[in-house]
């Protein structure tokens with residue numbers, strides 16, 4: 345009745361989380377009793393869900409690449425499509441770590457730390473810096489890193505893109521805001537009302553962040569390094585054009601789970 349897309353799934357996630365039960369328990373012990381405090385918490389959470397709040401905002405976390413990431417009001421809820429970026433760049437991160445003993449990753453617009461932490465969890469010789477303009481997001485990213493036992497290989501930097509970045513990186517990765525400002529109002533309520541606008545708004549044509557990243561990345565990229573960016577599903581041509589004009593050539597196009605072009609990888613044309 346509340347037009348929730350998958351009410352059974354959301355109800356199950358809420359009940360499991362707040363009653364501390366598992367799907368296996370629900371099958372093995374369906375008569376298991378749940379205490380009054382948990383029932384009150386479940387009722388309150390369901391009311392928030394019916395009022396339109398996304399289920400993971402209510403739970404306070406979302407799984408990404410097998411990692412549990414805490415959310416805060418300043419962080420985008422990481423999406424499964426962004427796992428495409430992790431998968432796309434992972435072979436290069438692994439190969440660099442094997443060849444050089446280390447792979448330095450710069451995650452631009454790190455949010456919850458999703459991209460950087462997924463790569464660190466998969467490659468023990470990698471280290472990452474998560475950049476964000478939002479102090480609140482960086483606090484959440486650092487907390488996630490510590491909770492996942494990755495805190496010693498992850499650092500955060502409050503910066504407007506490259507403004508305060510220093511050093512050179514083997515991989516510069518990012519899922520920048522890429523929605524055109526005019527389209528923000530037409531987004532699903534759950535996105536528009538609960539993901540931070542700063543994480544969504546890519547300027548007049550949605551491409552502002554790519555222009556800055558393409559123009560400035562060369563000063564921070566190792567000669568044989570790679571840039572990997574998530575894009576909106578109609579933006580491949582434009583984003584490729586922006587990076588080509590800045591001296592990069594395409595090194596891969598990757599599709600998300602829905603078959604949309606979602607991730608582009610670039611390397612320097614003349615390293």
Ligand SMILES: C[S@@+](CC[C@H](N)C(=O)[O-])C[C@H]1O[C@@H](n2cnc3c(N)ncnc32)[C@H](O)[C@@H]1O
Nearest residue numbers: 420422453454455476477478504505519521543
């Ligand atoms: C689409 S979200 C991506 C978050 C996370 N990387 C993910 O994939 O779930 C974009 C992120 O870029 C950050 N951001 C926006 N403008 C920025 C800027 N000028 N400099 C640095 N980060 C910025 C936002 O705060 C947000 O965390």
